[in-house]
Amino acid sequence: MTAGRRADRSESFGEALLGEILDSAHELPPHLIGPLIADVVDRLGGRRPQVLLQDYGQLLLVPLPGEGLTGGEPQVIDDSEAGRCFLDAVPVEVPREDGVRVHLPLLDGGDQVGVMVVTLDSVDDHDRRLLLRISGLVADLLVTKHGYSDLFFGVRRGEAMSVAAEIQWSLLPPLAMIMPRVAVAGILEPAYDVGGDSFDYALNDDVLHVAMIDAMGHGLDAATMATVAIGAYRHARRAGIGLPEIYDFMDRAVAEQFGPEHFVTAQMMQLDTTTGRAQWINAGHPSPILVRDHRVAQRLVAPTTLPVGLGGSVPRISELGLVRGDRVLCFTDGVVEEHKSGGEEFGEDQLIDCVNQLERTGRGIRAVTRSLSHTLKQARGGRTSDDATLLMVEWRG
Numbered sequence: 001m002t003a004g005r006r007a008d009r010s011e012s013f014g015e016a017l018l019g020e021i022l023d024s025a026h027e028l029p030p031h032l033i034g035p036l037i038a039d040v041v042d043r044l045g046g047r048r049p050q051v052l053l054q055d056y057g058q059l060l061l062v063p064l065p066g067e068g069l070t071g072g073e074p075q076v077i078d079d080s081e082a083g084r085c086f087l088d089a090v091p092v093e094v095p096r097e098d099g100v101r102v103h104l105p106l107l108d109g110g111d112q113v114g115v116m117v118v119t120l121d122s123v124d125d126h127d128r129r130l131l132l133r134i135s136g137l138v139a140d141l142l143v144t145k146h147g148y149s150d151l152f153f154g155v156r157r158g159e160a161m162s163v164a165a166e167i168q169w170s171l172l173p174p175l176a177m178i179m180p181r182v183a184v185a186g187i188l189e190p191a192y193d194v195g196g197d198s199f200d201y202a203l204n205d206d207v208l209h210v211a212m213i214d215a216m217g218h219g220l221d222a223a224t225m226a227t228v229a230i231g232a233y234r235h236a237r238r239a240g241i242g243l244p245e246i247y248d249f250m251d252r253a254v255a256e257q258f259g260p261e262h263f264v265t266a267q268m269m270q271l272d273t274t275t276g277r278a279q280w281i282n283a284g285h286p287s288p289i290l291v292r293d294h295r296v297a298q299r300l301v302a303p304t305t306l307p308v309g310l311g312g313s314v315p316r317i318s319e320l321g322l323v324r325g326d327r328v329l330c331f332t333d334g335v336v337e338e339h340k341s342g343g344e345e346f347g348e349d350q351l352i353d354c355v356n357q358l359e360r361t362g363r364g365i366r367a368v369t370r371s372l373s374h375t376l377k378q379a380r381g382g383r384t385s386d387d388a389t390l391l392m393v394e395w396r397g
Contacts, residue, residue: 014130017043021137028141030149034066037138041118044130050117051106051138052082055158056169056191058370061086061115062155070117074158082115087367089178091132093123104131106139110178112366113139157192164195164223171198171230176366179396181273182208185369186391189334189377196222196264197332197387198230202237208271209237212285212391213308214332215264228257229264229308243268243281247308247315251283254309263307267330269393276322276395281315283307286336289352290320291327294359296352300328324397327365329355334388335376350379365394 017040024036034051041049050070052061060074061082077083085092085103089112092103099121106113116135120127146152161169168188176185184201188194196215201208211233215225232253236246246268254264267288269280280288280300284307288300300320306312322328336348354375358368369392376388 014126014133017130018133018137021134021141025137025141025144028145030145030151031066033138033141033145034064034069037066037116038068040134044118044120044127044134046118046120048117048119051114051142052086052117053114053142053152053155054086054112055156056161057158058187058191058374060158062158064114064152064155082117085115086112087363087370089364089366091128102127102131104135106135106142108139108143109174110183110366111174111176113142159192161192162195162219164218164220165191165193167220167223167227168194168198171200171227173201176369177201177203178364178366179203179273181206181396182271183365183394183396184208184210184391185366186389187369187373189373189388194387194389195219196226197334197389198226199330199389199391200230200233202234203273206272206274208269208273208393210269210271210330210391210393211237211266212330212332212389213264213266214285214334214387214389216262216307225254225258225262225264228253229266233266233268243270243279243317244314247281247283247305247312250308251311255311258309260310263309265307265333269328269330271322271393271395273395276324276326276397278320278322278328278395279317281305281317283312283315286331286333286348288331289329289355291329291355291359292323293325294356294362296355296359299348322395324395327359327392327394330391330393332387332389335390346376346379351376354379365392368392 037049048070051064053064055062062074063071075082081092081094082103085105089105094101099119100123101119104116106116186199195218199212201210213229215222232250236249265284267282267285271278282304290297290300302318303316305315336346336351358371369390373390
């Protein structure tokens with residue numbers, strides 16, 4: 001650049017639209033998100049803006065209410081253009097008589113917040129670029145404001161939720177995380193009445209830490225025990241100690257709080273995202289399943305120790321080198337021990353058959369985990385008498 005000349009710092013049209021969201025975000029009350037989005041869409045030449053949020057059961061996309069936003073009935077995820085956008089995390093454009101209806105994924109760290117929909121007379125590459133950036137900011141805004149209001153809980157809740165389920169949902173990290181080297185996706189069933197199942201994860205530098213637990217019993221007692229177990233896991237993990245020490249810390253926390261008659265089955269894993277080397281310990285939990293080349297390759301049977309709270313011996317660490325694209329599926333016993341309507345236990349063989357069938361679709365980890373949970377529930381007659389939780393980890397290399 002010639003000496004003495006300054007770069008052009010004037011505000012472009014696109015920058016002005018994005019700036020309107022950024023400038024308003026900090027002190028914007030949650031219920032005014034709708035008018036802000038409507039104003040930005042109007043300035044872009046769009047109309048009928050709609051924000052759709054996933055319900056807790058992961059079956060529907062429910063319109064967010066707000067002045068300027070389009071309402072309507074919830075849309076079925078498995079049978080709508082918005083659902084296709086949601087599942088595959090890609091924009092979907094649908095020509096209509098009055099223009100083009102554009103569906104944009106609301107992504108935050110790979111987790112799907114929902115879908116933003118807008119109608120334009122026509123769509124070119126400039127519109128697509130700007131809409132994607134706007135939807136990214138809207139997703140961040142929704143996540144940021146989520147903790148300040150019950151508005152979003154009310155939209156996403158399709159039926160009454162038990163106190164135990166309220167506690168468990170408040171414990172959870174985002175249901176999915178998609179990063180360049182690793183991806184995680186989980187789901188809780190029954191979404192509105194889950195008791196003792198939970199999971200947690202954290203990506204610290206190049207290491208992914210994962211835990212899945214199942215507290216004994218049902219209802220509020222199980223949820224309370226799960227809260228202590230997850231809290232102890234996070235405390236120990238953040239102290240930077242190894243897997244055996246994490247188990248010991250969780251074991252003592254549960255035993256001291258609830259006594260010798262209570263326990264929590266658990267599985268803790270660490271994955272080096274640079275090398276694909278996985279290490280894990282199993283405390284009375286069902287063995288995870290390794291999926292390779294979109295088929296179940298093996299059950300990761302390994303030495304186990306007693307469940308957390310029962311004072312087991314020092315657990316043995318199991319190790320496995322993952323290949324790029326490998327997926328490890330962890331699940332609680334409610335997934336395989338539920339009895340079908342005919343009285344027969346569902347079992348791991350049927351679980352493996354379902355995994356193989358869904359993996360053939362080649363869809364992303366989030367869509368596969370969600371579809372697997374719903375497929376399993378349907379195969380069990382649409383109901384479950386125990387918590388049935390899934391957590392899948394993919395090493396992307």
